[in-house]
Amino acid sequence: MLEGRHLLLGVCGGIAAYKSAELARALVRQGAQVRTVLTTGAEAFVTPLLFEALTRERAFRQKDFLNPQGGLILHTDLAAWAEAVVVAPATASFLSKLSRGEPSDLLTAVLMAFSGPVLLAPAMNLHMWRHPATQENVSRLRRFGYQVVEPEEGSLACGLTGPGRLPPLEDLLLEIKALLSEKPLSGKRVLLTGGPTREPLDAVRFFSNPSSGRMAVALAQAARILGAEVYLVHGSLAVAPPRGVRSYPVQRAEEMLAEALRLFPECAIAVLAAAVCDLAPEEPLPGKTPKEALPRVLRLRPTPDIARELAARKRPGQLLVGFALEEREKLEDRARRKLTEKGFDFLAANPLESLEAEDTEVWLFSRERETPRILKGSKERVALELLGEVARAL
Numbered sequence: 001m002l003e004g005r006h007l008l009l010g011v012c013g014g015i016a017a018y019k020s021a022e023l024a025r026a027l028v029r030q031g032a033q034v035r036t037v038l039t040t041g042a043e044a045f046v047t048p049l050l051f052e053a054l055t056r057e058r059a060f061r062q063k064d065f066l067n068p069q070g071g072l073i074l075h076t077d078l079a080a081w082a083e084a085v086v087v088a089p090a091t092a093s094f095l096s097k098l099s100r101g102e103p104s105d106l107l108t109a110v111l112m113a114f115s116g117p118v119l120l121a122p123a124m125n126l127h128m129w130r131h132p133a134t135q136e137n138v139s140r141l142r143r144f145g146y147q148v149v150e151p152e153e154g155s156l157a158c159g160l161t162g163p164g165r166l167p168p169l170e171d172l173l174l175e176i177k178a179l180l181s182e183k184p185l186s187g188k189r190v191l192l193t194g195g196p197t198r199e200p201l202d203a204v205r206f207f208s209n210p211s212s213g214r215m216a217v218a219l220a221q222a223a224r225i226l227g228a229e230v231y232l233v234h235g236s237l238a239v240a241p242p243r244g245v246r247s248y249p250v251q252r253a254e255e256m257l258a259e260a261l262r263l264f265p266e267c268a269i270a271v272l273a274a275a276v277c278d279l280a281p282e283e284p285l286p287g288k289t290p291k292e293a294l295p296r297v298l299r300l301r302p303t304p305d306i307a308r309e310l311a312a313r314k315r316p317g318q319l320l321v322g323f324a325l326e327e328r329e330k331l332e333d334r335a336r337r338k339l340t341e342k343g344f345d346f347l348a349a350n351p352l353e354s355l356e357a358e359d360t361e362v363w364l365f366s367r368e369r370e371t372p373r374i375l376k377g378s379k380e381r382v383a384l385e386l387l388g389e390v391a392r393a394l
């Protein structure tokens with residue numbers, strides 16, 4: 001979704017300036033055209049050459065502002081070129097200048113000449129961040145319509161621990177995509193289930209499956225990009241849930257059902273991408289059972305059918321989306337049957353071979369359409385297309 005988009009990256013003079021180079025590289029890798037503006041402060045930490053080499057585009061510095069080459073008016077030309085501006089890191093001094101509307105440097109002047117979406121990612125010492133002047137400047141900037149990402153808590157370069165770190169690259173990329181996207185799910189809540197459930201045999205052993213939860217995390221990111229508030233009820237995940245997503249970790253199918261039932265009434269859409277174990281040991285054994293005492297034959301019981309329970313409580317206007325892993329030859333028949341039997345509005349069926357693959361393939365069946373839509377590509381891309389389609393049905 002960043003392919004061909006014009007992004008202006010502003011870099012200020014903070015320690016996290018070294019992370020902006022990685023951000024520039026990641027944006028270029030995803031197809032964006034990135035031009036950079038370095039403040040005077042930034043030049044003490046990083047060089048225009050670094051950004052020019054990474055982006056293959058011009059990187060501008062303060063001395064270019066009032067001495068441009070080739071008949072440019074830099075602040076207005078860059079503002080006209082950019083579709084969005086990202087300032088990472090944004091220093092306390094820069095936030096102060098921008099909140100006062102004082103365009104004495106190139107970056108502030110570009111932003112004042114720019115009317116599109118802007119993301120500011122402050123990073124600084126925790127006391128500088130908590131200082132009332134900084135907090136007031138941030139509130140003022142938010143009122144002006146700037147998107148400000150809260151800095152992360154953690155150990156800071158100054159040796160202290162607290163809020164002030166630049167958020168991880170993945171989170172910044174997500175915020176940037178959200179900045180550039182239409183928001184058909186704005187004001188809507190989306191419930192997602194993801195990852196495997198664990199059904200205990202005793203205190204240390206369990207039944208489970210190899211689901212990584214990556215699809216659910218991709219769906220959570222996509223829902224955020226499309227403007228939704230996201231509730232993710234999940235088993236163990238191979239990747240962390242994205243920033244800004246409300247995460248509800250659970251273990252057993254019953255726990256997943258309880259959380260899903262609690263959250264579903266508030267949600268416009270529920271997407272059930274969890275790999276719920278179909279069976280569980282009937283009576284979990286107490287404590288850690290010695291190896292010799294483990295039963296050789298187990299009685300199993302079916303776990304609750306989360307889809308069926310939610311479908312039974314679905315109100316008009318709510319949409320329920322199921323996921324199913326199917327053998328390719330039987331995929332179409334089984335998917336259509338599940339769509340109606342379980343009361344789904346959409347069913348996303350994955351062919352079995354896509355289980356281990358990096359990319360995914362989803363056949364999206366809906367009640368409204370005769371033929372399924374086949375979505376292929378990265379989980380991130382497929383998740384966006386899938387939720388875009390579901391949003392259109394709301």
Ligand SMILES: Cc1cc2nc3c(=O)[nH]c(=O)nc-3n(C[C@H](O)[C@H](O)[C@H](O)COP(=O)(O)O)c2cc1C
Nearest residue numbers: 012013014015039040041042091092093094123124
């Ligand atoms: C080693 C060092 C690290 C700094 N780190 C930060 C920082 O992380 N965040 C910040 O807001 N200011 C930081 N500063 C202060 C800024 O560099 C200073 O306010 C400068 O004027 C900012 O310029 P700019 O906002 O135009 O880039 C640091 C200064 C030094 C010397």
